[in-house]
Amino acid sequence: MDLNTLTANELIKKLDKKEITSRDILTSLEKRIKEVDSKVKAYVRVNDSNLLNSELITHNSELSLKGIPVSIKDNICTREYNTECCSKILEGFKPPYDATVIQKLKEAGAIILAAKTNMDEFAFGSSTENSCYGPTHNPWDLDTVTGGSSGGSAAAVASDEAIMALGSDTGGSIRQPASFCGVVGLKPTYGRVSRYGLIAFASSLDQIGPITKDVRDSAILMNVISGYDAYDSTSINIDVPDYTKSLESDIKGIRIAFPNEYFIEGLDKEVKAIVQEAINKLKSLGANYKSVSLPHTQYAIPVYYIVATAEASSNLARFDGVQYGFRAGGAKANLIDMYKKTRGEGFGQEAKRRIILGTFVLSHGYYDAYYLRALKVRTLIKQDFDKVFAELDCIVTPTSPTAAFKIGEKIKDPLKMYLSDIYTISANLAGIPAISIPCGFTKKGLPVGLQILAKPFNEEMLFKVAYAYEQNTPWHKMKPKIAV
Amino acid sequence: MAITKDTVKYVAHLARIDLKPKELEKLSQQLQEILGFIDKLKRVDIKEIAPTSHILPINNVLRDDKPGESLSSDKALENVPQRQGKFFSVPKVIE
Numbered sequence: 064m065d066l067n068t069l070t071a072n073e074l075i076k077k078l079d080k081k082e083i084t085s086r087d088i089l090t091s092l093e094k095r096i097k098e099v100d101s102k103v104k105a106y107v108r109v110n111d112s113n114l115l116n117s118e119l120i121t122h123n124s125e126l127s128l129k130g131i132p133v134s135i136k137d138n139i140c141t142r143e144y145n146t147e148c149c150s151k152i153l154e155g156f157k158p159p160y161d162a163t164v165i166q167k168l169k170e171a172g173a174i175i176l177a178a179k180t181n182m183d184e185f186a187f188g189s190s191t192e193n194s195c196y197g198p199t200h201n202p203w204d205l206d207t208v209t210g211g212s213s214g215g216s217a218a219a220v221a222s223d224e225a226i227m228a229l230g231s232d233t234g235g236s237i238r239q240p241a242s243f244c245g246v247v248g249l250k251p252t253y254g255r256v257s258r259y260g261l262i263a264f265a266s267s268l269d270q271i272g273p274i275t276k277d278v279r280d281s282a283i284l285m286n287v288i289s290g291y292d293a294y295d296s297t298s299i300n301i302d303v304p305d306y307t308k309s310l311e312s313d314i315k316g317i318r319i320a321f322p323n324e325y326f327i328e329g330l331d332k333e334v335k336a337i338v339q340e341a342i343n344k345l346k347s348l349g350a351n352y353k354s355v356s357l358p359h360t361q362y363a364i365p366v367y368y369i370v371a372t373a374e375a376s377s378n379l380a381r382f383d384g385v386q387y388g389f390r391a392g393g394a395k396a397n398l399i400d401m402y403k404k405t406r407g408e409g410f411g412q413e414a415k416r417r418i419i420l421g422t423f424v425l426s427h428g429y430y431d432a433y434y435l436r437a438l439k440v441r442t443l444i445k446q447d448f449d450k451v452f453a454e455l456d457c458i459v460t461p462t463s464p465t466a467a468f469k470i471g472e473k474i475k476d477p478l479k480m481y482l483s484d485i486y487t488i489s490a491n492l493a494g495i496p497a498i499s500i501p502c503g504f505t506k507k508g509l510p511v512g513l514q515i516l517a518k519p520f521n522e523e524m525l526f527k528v529a530y531a532y533e534q535n536t537p538w539h540k541m542k543p544k545i546a547v
Numbered sequence: 548m549a550i551t552k553d554t555v556k557y558v559a560h561l562a563r564i565d566l567k568p569k570e571l572e573k574l575s576q577q578l579q580e581i582l583g584f585i586d587k588l589k590r591v592d593i594k595e596i597a598p599t600s601h602i603l604p605i606n607n608v609l610r611d612d613k614p615g616e617s618l619s620s621d622k623a624l625e626n627v628p629q630r631q632g633k634f635f636s637v638p639k640v641i642e
Binding site: 093097134155156157159160247253254267293296297299328359361362364365366368369380383384385386387388389390392396397398400401402405407408410412415416418419420421422423426433435436438439442443455460477478481492493494519 | 548554555558559560561562563564565566567570573577578580581584585586587588590591593596597598599600601602603605608610618622623625626627628629635637638639640
């Protein structure tokens with residue numbers, strides 16, 4: 064059996080029995096990456112990275128992730144390896160420090176893989192087509208997108224080029240690619256995982272989270288990365304439970320709900336039928352089902368594209384050609400010209416679009432009409448969820464209204480692309496945790512994801528329901544066939 | 548509302564981004580469309596609703612004012628595109 068196809072949990076057992084070493088796992092990953100990554104393109108700068116040189120940690124059987132390689136999205140700072148957010152403007156950037164999640168992974172004995180995973184530039188996108196390295200290809204159909212922005216991480220896990228991976232999620236960037244690639248992706252509660260060392264997109268929405276082959280691995284990875292961090296003033300000092308203890312198959316009496324407003328025009332018929340089937344499955348496992356209302360759902364996308372771009376325009380001001388990365392402009396340029404040329408040449412189209420939109424909604428004369436209004440509607444969206452969770456345990460929805468679309472299909476129409484995040488964005492605005500798990504396939508053989516949402520700091524509920532569903536369905540065991 | 552090319556040009560200047568004429572043309576049109584979509588927020592009754600800028604019920608997070616370890620200036624300047632000794636080097640600011 065090829066080790067790269069196994070879950071972290073299975074590999075840990077083999078490592079414990081001394082049947083294999085972490086070097087064996089790395090070797091099998093390297094072989095697989097050489098075999099398929101020229102087609103999938105899950106990793107960036109892979110030729111510059113000697114994978115077998117990925118920092119090996121001394122084997123210590125006490126550690127929870129001893130010797131397990133973890134693949135990291137290109138916007139999470141790794142001291143040994145470049146971190147460029149797949150943007151020309153961060154060309155050559157090697158962080159002088161590790162993100163807190165990387166430090167936690169190392170302390171748990173994980174190996175940080177030398178190659179980083181592809182993403183939309185600065186996480187701006189839903190298809191990984193906005194990367195300066197070009198798109199990642201969906202392992203289930205190489206002509207379709209992986210989703211985004213954590214498309215590289217999702218595709219690497221789906222194609223067995225990774226054991227487990229980290230992504231980041233600002234409006235669905237973990238869950239939507241996990242859904243498109245048929246893997247498990249979790250966005251933790253805002254404040255559950257430290258953002259220190261995550262290159263910021265929208266600071267009030269960003270969270271780092273796991274992308275894994277099954278629910279158990281997701282819980283294992285969450286156990287390691289969660290928790291308070293003095294370096295992130297928005298991380299919360301609440302005890303981290305052992306998430307693997309939530310992995311029990313009994314969900315009798317759990318109260319689940321489907322929001323009426325999620326039956327939208329753009330919801331694909333096949334996706335709708337598959338998700339309904341999944342809800343029936345949960346009912347047959349003993350869950351009590353109810354339909355509920357989230358009346359402000361239709362405002363989530365407009366609120367998001369004001370709040371997220373406003374925060375991004377401020378966060379990305381630091382890329383000015385002075386401190387790091389790329390600088391343009393000749394010797395005779397004055398300072399302002401140098402800034403403008405550097406940013407004009409260094410940022411891709413979507414980054415420019417979002418920075419300019421964000422600057423606009425914050426600018427004098429428009430602040431009240433756009434930004435402040437959006438923050439108020441955000442309050443209403445959050446209150447919708449508070450009301451539902453006062454009576455019920457979790458909400459179940461499709462992760463995305465469609466399965467993966469073709470590469471190039473939506474890239475020229477930003478608004479159409481934005482609408483593909485309709486089901487994921489609200490969780491970031493409300494700060495609640497959400498997981499996407501595979502729940503079936505379309506007739507064309509593309510994966511469909513089921514999203515489960517719970518109240519803040521109740522990731523245990525997500526794990527419980529997701530695990531029960533997974534253990535009673537075959538989807539997580541399906542593997543794409545990539546011609547080699 | 549209508550967003551003119553002049554507005555986009557001005558905002559791009561505020562954001563310190565050079566736009567080529569073609570980019571300006573395309574962006575103005577796309578932003579117009581996006582703002583048209585965003586305008587649906589005007590329908591929401593927001594009277595007496597407090598804004599949410601942050602989802603967590605925390606504020607004024609302070610740490611103890613104790614000296615700790617920090618990066619050396621050499622380490623911190625490792626990624627600088629142009630430097631002189633211990634300084635960032637930028638185009639002349641004052642004539």
